[in-house]
Amino acid sequence: MRLGMIGLGRMGANIVRRLMRDGHECVVYDVSPDAVAALAGDGAAGSESIADLAAKLEAPRVVWLMIPAGITGAVVDQVAEVLEPGDIIIDGGNSNYKDDVRRAAKLRERGIHYVDVGTSGGVFGLDRGYCLMVGGPDEAVSVIEPILRTIAPGGGEIPRTPGREGDLAPEELGYLHCGPSGAGHFVKMVHNGIEYGIMASLAEGLNILDNADAGIRESEHSAEVAPLEEPEFYQFTIDTPKVAELWRRGSVISSWLLDLTAAALDSNPTLDGLAGRVSDSGEGRWTIKAAVDVGVPVPVLAASLFERFASRGEDHYANQLLSAMRLQFGGHQELPAGDVLEAGSRKAESA
Amino acid sequence: MRLGMIGLGRMGANIVRRLMRDGHECVVYDVSPDAVAALAGDGAAGSESIADLAAKLEAPRVVWLMIPAGITGAVVDQVAEVLEPGDIIIDGGNSNYKDDVRRAAKLRERGIHYVDVGTSGGVFGLDRGYCLMVGGPDEAVSVIEPILRTIAPGGGEIPRTPGREGDLAPEELGYLHCGPSGAGHFVKMVHNGIEYGIMASLAEGLNILDNADAGIRESEHSAEVAPLEEPEFYQFTIDTPKVAELWRRGSVISSWLLDLTAAALDSNPTLDGLAGRVSDSGEGRWTIKAAVDVGVPVPVLAASLFERFASRGEDHYANQLLSAMRLQFGGHQELPAGDVLEAGSRKAESA
């Protein structure tokens, strides 16, 4: 079928390429004429404006937006201007699902369908396919099903879940109509919340392994914070890059994020150049707020988000206060600054 | 090579079978003569006692224990009685690594080698192979490498980590000599700690999805705890079994534990018969204690352990105290008991 794509960044361009490979026709637009030209060279129909893009589609027009969440609202408005009742706008970006709910209601008044598609797959999606979480009205989702089927990974080589039989269901092909407008980004949001938790689990565990030599370091440096109670049990110098690779094979925690961890550690075993200031995007935050709204306890997911905040120093004032209190009640002085660096060099020396 | 196996439960028996398939000879013993007979029928050499088993091996004897952690210490002592300097005892069970450190030191005095092997793979290991985390002296580990290689999954179909070249390293075949005695179970312990975190991440996230209909339920039941602030944003009835299946395809959180979750939800979509009283084994606890010992922050892993404690009602007294305090300072009465059941039936009705 024919699709209009607005936004030709890495994700948008790759989705267009994946669609064209499978025989779909794509009309493309981007604020960068170069981006348009590049895809036109690959077989897409270029366009010079949103109106031009719309003119090159036929009713019911299907326009996919793959643009930063910050400008999605404005672009949806512009696109709606040049569409007609029965047409479909797809937001494949990282919008807050609440915005989907609001936008869908507004567009519904004009007879335009709004479909939100949460898209997971990162830089590997062109070949691996994208996992698609879809929200929107039934009639619109059924119209776009052919393109969802192409963008999704398909059954592939993943072993079928025991007990499932017959034709592959959509969720087995990698796309799912999750519910009305907003449901797609809601499911994607929670997916990312889970991702934070899994990443943190791996990172915390490997951090323990990296410190399994505390008893060795302890014996060298006597003036530590809290003396290690049983240094004889922390005498291990663990090769974490090898352990990450090992766990990919037959272990209960094998996972794609572990694959990435193993790859990262293999290419940069000492993690040189990484300051450990971990960014977070909106989804992790929205997940916690949604859980709080509906009263679901998420201590693990929340802790994984807060670790990221703290990694960027956002715990600084709280920590100063703790030191200030300790100074008050016990006359306890702070450790001298610079111990972290020392700890780092200490490890480096013994490595 | 030839190996003695003590303990023919599911894990022990399957490891013997996997070894024999690959040409190794196994002498087996178990307190249950039936278990011995069953494996003898599959080609193993049965034995009637630990001494008998030892007599059927040749120096350096290699004896693998696959028995409950609670009796490992006693059995290690019995085995050591019938072994000679240069022989090797392997503990493949779930011992605390601290016990490994202690036992290895004791056996070292008698010239007997002690090797601890953390084994992951669950009920799927016979075919899939077991991920092996090994601790012990170099000379003993090199002796047993042929059997480790057989028990491990091997390279299999798992894509190689980008950048790795040449012959497959041991960790790529699924086994790794992690360090001296205790290191194997230490790494396995942390592996299980991570497992708790990943499981909790998935469970918490899916719980949010399961409650994404809070705004619908809210409108039906007006006397809720804390009124939902924006019910219009929680109008989704998400099919969590389908979502779990979907995420197996191309998403960032695809993992073996997600595969299991999808299988569990496909076979029992409403989780009938599960009370949600989650057990924990020693490894999750030891992980937290080790992290506390070495001063590594593990808020995510700890929260995942504490959730399990709470699932079994171990938070009861604390919660009573909270209600008692609220009663004191504000005259706040508790909610009537039974609301959980109501919530359950409510969901059932609307499903």
Added chain:
Amino acid sequence: MRLGMIGLGRMGANIVRRLMRDGHECVVYDVSPDAVAALAGDGAAGSESIADLAAKLEAPRVVWLMIPAGITGAVVDQVAEVLEPGDIIIDGGNSNYKDDVRRAAKLRERGIHYVDVGTSGGVFGLDRGYCLMVGGPDEAVSVIEPILRTIAPGGGEIPRTPGREGDLAPEELGYLHCGPSGAGHFVKMVHNGIEYGIMASLAEGLNILDNADAGIRESEHSAEVAPLEEPEFYQFTIDTPKVAELWRRGSVISSWLLDLTAAALDSNPTLDGLAGRVSDSGEGRWTIKAAVDVGVPVPVLAASLFERFASRGEDHYANQLLSAMRLQFGGHQELPAGDVLEAGSRKAESA
């Protein structure tokens, strides 16, 4: 000075009484004529409607609302109808500070001042005074300062903070102008978030003490979940009511919430009749959402909120999923239901 009070529940009525004791004149209104009559009997001027109340005040009129947060918006609108530019509406309830920001902006257009007053003190406020956190424009707050001063506790017997000299500052008298409209409820919100954390700290700690006899119980019941590793260290039968009382005297954690805990435990040492289903009000939730918004890590405060959710069974689906996963990968069966009750009766028997 003269004040109109709308809402004569426990808090509103007690504030009126405290004001009149100090010589202020109060015009009062409530939807319940009985509540109005009761306070009229104590010396207040009753009124029959909001309009009547307004008519009995003189410009600039000051109207204090002490009503449930759910109806505050509607009542503010009604009051604004009968006020004039320069008049002042005070919201002393538990509104979300975001609503304050919105309402203040709306009223500002009509020249009416809006002041939000976060009020802490519970049932003890009539005698002890209320801690007042105030948000609003300078000119309005200065008008109402006399009544703030009366409602607040004053300097009282609380020792002055070392280093402070001269006249007591407002914050030493128990009220503080924290910033523009919304700032009062914002500070009150965070206050309550902290309260959750302190309550949870006390409850968790006392729960450990209550289980310090695990080693005694262990020896009686062999088939426990995870065997206690060193039962010899958990042989204490701690009298938690006495410990709570003890800590009130000279310990670092002495606090009003500990006072309440001691009182609760003294009056009901076995916490009979408390199911441990802990409610939460909006402030605890808003605190976490605000922290997430501004990127401040609050693992402790969040954990204390999530404990309450879990105490009401909102972790049920997540826990079922964990059991379902365990069943999949290891064939692990759940513990039989009813163990909690058994645990309870066990303790009761041994007590």
Added chain:
Amino acid sequence: MRLGMIGLGRMGANIVRRLMRDGHECVVYDVSPDAVAALAGDGAAGSESIADLAAKLEAPRVVWLMIPAGITGAVVDQVAEVLEPGDIIIDGGNSNYKDDVRRAAKLRERGIHYVDVGTSGGVFGLDRGYCLMVGGPDEAVSVIEPILRTIAPGGGEIPRTPGREGDLAPEELGYLHCGPSGAGHFVKMVHNGIEYGIMASLAEGLNILDNADAGIRESEHSAEVAPLEEPEFYQFTIDTPKVAELWRRGSVISSWLLDLTAAALDSNPTLDGLAGRVSDSGEGRWTIKAAVDVGVPVPVLAASLFERFASRGEDHYANQLLSAMRLQFGGHQELPAGDVLEAGSRKAESA
């Protein structure tokens, strides 16, 4: 009565002074002759060695140790050498209760009583009295009750818990016999665990207040991490020192730790010179390990400990790994280093 005190640091010396004020006789010893001389000048009987100290006491001798936990074991052995059956050793320091259990058993064989006394009160104890948590055999505790009564705060001006009548119970006077040897330090350990939680609650909450101006800073600095969604709600510049002072008056969270926080902020409102590297002593760690042992969920207390670990950079490797994973799956680059400092100077500029 007569008491021997070994260890004349701040705590030991102050306890001796408090005892002598109340008429008790003290024989004192310290490795520093100057410390002995100083107290001798105040009326104590000095001694030149542990044997000398023992010789100056009469059976049953009572010797109180107030020394660092690290050397307590060795000194207990030395003291035991010069004591006789029926004599009493008191450990008033910060020992791990497990060491108490072990030491008491060893001394019991020689007929010597061992009493552990957890002591809370910090630098204020001389005047305020110390809260005493006592473990040991009944007959020994009853012997030393007169000195416990003197060291404890007594009833003082703290309002009596409603419902309590008649003579003040020991716990109302500030000391309590909690159980057999070890019980005192066990209760003290949990006390400190709670202290960590309360301190963290206050620090986290005040950190939110300190960042309530995020919407103002946001408008000045456009290239932030995750854009603030509703900057209009974070326009407050809160004076946290004043708020801490305010909450001391009539609020639900009034507490001694809040008093200290207010004092700290009043004397150093910008917390100059504090790097926020928060130390932890053994008790906080032991509390978490004890909770894990007995299966009690303590997410709040654990989070408060882990925050301290993270404040000292012990989360560094984990954070590097998170950044490494993000780089792998999305090509996400880290934020430039130095943003924390910028954030600090930014706040300073706007202050």
